[in-house]
Amino acid sequence: xxxxxxxxxxxxxxxxxxxxxxxxxxxxxxxxxxxxxxxxxxxxxxxxxxxxxxxxxxxxxxxxxxxxxxxxxxxxxxxx
Amino acid sequence: xxxxxxxxxxxxxxxxxxxxxxxxxxxxxxxxxxxxxxxxxxxxxxxxxxxxxxxxxxxxxxxxxxxxxxxxxxxxxxxxxxxxxxxxxxxxxxxxxxxxxxxxxxxxxxxxxxxxxxxxxxxxxxxxxxxxxxxxxxxxxxxxxxxxxxxxxxxxxxxxxxxxxxxxxxxxxxxxxxxxxxxxxxxxxxxxxxxxxxxxxxxxxxxxxxxxxxxxxxxxxxxxxxxxxxxxxxxxxxxxxxxxxxxxxxxxxxxxxxxxxxxxxxxxxxxxxxxxxxxxxxxxxxxxxxxxxxxxxxxxxxxxxxxxxxxxxxxxxxxxxxxxxxxxxxxxxxxxxxxxxxxxxxxxxxxxxxxxxxxxxxxxxxxx
Numbered sequence: 001x002x003x004x005x006x007x008x009x010x011x012x013x014x015x016x017x018x019x020x021x022x023x024x025x026x027x028x029x030x031x032x033x034x035x036x037x038x039x040x041x042x043x044x045x046x047x048x049x050x051x052x053x054x055x056x057x058x059x060x061x062x063x064x065x066x067x068x069x070x071x072x073x074x075x076x077x078x079x080x
Numbered sequence: 081x082x083x084x085x086x087x088x089x090x091x092x093x094x095x096x097x098x099x100x101x102x103x104x105x106x107x108x109x110x111x112x113x114x115x116x117x118x119x120x121x122x123x124x125x126x127x128x129x130x131x132x133x134x135x136x137x138x139x140x141x142x143x144x145x146x147x148x149x150x151x152x153x154x155x156x157x158x159x160x161x162x163x164x165x166x167x168x169x170x171x172x173x174x175x176x177x178x179x180x181x182x183x184x185x186x187x188x189x190x191x192x193x194x195x196x197x198x199x200x201x202x203x204x205x206x207x208x209x210x211x212x213x214x215x216x217x218x219x220x221x222x223x224x225x226x227x228x229x230x231x232x233x234x235x236x237x238x239x240x241x242x243x244x245x246x247x248x249x250x251x252x253x254x255x256x257x258x259x260x261x262x263x264x265x266x267x268x269x270x271x272x273x274x275x276x277x278x279x280x281x282x283x284x285x286x287x288x289x290x291x292x293x294x295x296x297x298x299x300x301x302x303x304x305x306x307x308x309x310x311x312x313x314x315x316x317x318x319x320x321x322x323x324x325x326x327x328x329x330x331x332x333x334x335x336x337x338x339x340x341x342x343x344x345x346x347x348x349x350x351x352x353x354x355x356x357x358x359x360x361x362x363x364x365x366x367x368x369x370x371x372x373x374x375x376x377x378x379x380x381x382x383x384x385x386x387x388x389x390x391x392x393x394x395x396x397x398x399x400x401x402x403x404x405x406x407x408x409x410x411x412x413x414x415x416x417x418x419x420x421x422x423x424x425x426x427x428x429x430x431x432x433x434x435x436x437x438x439x440x441x442x443x444x445x446x447x448x
Binding site: 036037059063064 | 094097098100101104106107108109110112
């Protein structure tokens with residue numbers, strides 16, 4: 001497992017990532033989903049909560065620690 | 081990997097997403113329309129989802145191996161038929177069912193047959209390529225230089241057509257300059273036809289085997305004038321003894337009027353015959369794999385044994401004798417008379433001995 005973690009750390013050395021493109025939001029390595037609906041998504045990250053506000057949010061992909069959202073982003077906030 | 085597209089009601093999608101997340105069910109893709117929400121999950125996650133989500137889940141479609149498996153199941157008959165058709169096509173294209181050797185000489189045909197078989201050109205074998213056929217052709221020609229002048233192996237449809245040209249080595253006959261015509265058997269001379277030479281016998285002379293009939297030595301005043309090759313034919317009465325066996329009774333087929341129909345593939349009946357003894361009329365239909373398929377009309381017969389009377393017996397014996405003698409006699413030779421010497425019954429047959437007088441050409445050339 002050590003070897004696996006070392007390789008993982010080498011390839012992706014960040015604790016998390018949040019990427020925003022036109023109409024797409026990609027969040028990697030979140031801890032939990034607090035709220036999930038068409039206008040508000042709150043994700044629990046390592047040291048903070050990520051609040052994503054907008055409308056017509058659609059979850060395109062969802063795995064244990066990764067989410068890809070499509071929709072109109074209006075506001076993104078970090079709440080501790 | 082097997083994947084499933086599931087559909088649920090659109091209004092329950094947030095609840096479903098949360099349930100999926102909480103139960104570590106990965107949503108690999110999603111889409112929605114006016115009423116429904118669709119998600120793509122792994123097949124093994126379906127049971128997990130059904131345990132935690134009580135709404136109505138509909139399997140929309142399958143992806144991956146499962147889809148392939150389902151396709152195979154659904155179209156199994158079509159797939160089997162397709163494979164069978166491809167195999168049949170392959171067989172029809174690559175298997176040769178016959179080898180036809182076109183040549184009038186039986187010896188050449190036999191040589192070719194064994195040579196071709198040696199190189200794998202035989203009935204029910206895989207088709208050879210053009211290059212292979214050319215190579216085989218060269219090898220056969222090389223091995224039979226003295227017998228074969230030219231050879232062609234052609235793959236036509238499902239059979240090979242082999243054409244050959246025999247090598248004729250013309251050896252000049254030993255020039256027949258000096259020869260006599262001698263008697264090849266004993267007999268009484270009845271007719272003498274000659275164009276060259278000097279006759280040494282006359283009509284009604286009895287000759288023995290080896291006697292000179294027409295001499296090639298032309299004499300004049302007891303002096304040898306010239307030596308030539310005598311040509312001519314000498315016919316003599318020759319006596320023979322012949323024995324034949326004639327059956328005392330014969331089996332006759334009597335039609336009962338009952339008719340049954342069947343099909344025949346080459347020489348074999350396709351359906352079991354419904355009559356025991358029958359006469360058949362064959363009507364060819366078409367050829368399949370180079371074998372004839374025919375329609376067969378079977379007319380039932382009853383076999384009856386009929387005894388010959390004396391007149392019939394003698395006529396039958398005479399006919400058999402004539403047929404047998406035909407094999408030995410030339411067109412210009414004939415039976416002059418025949419007489420029964422003895423008759424002896426042997427079980428169901430009658431042994432008859434004949435004394436024959438035959439007019440036969442007895443002269444043959446002898447060089448000197």
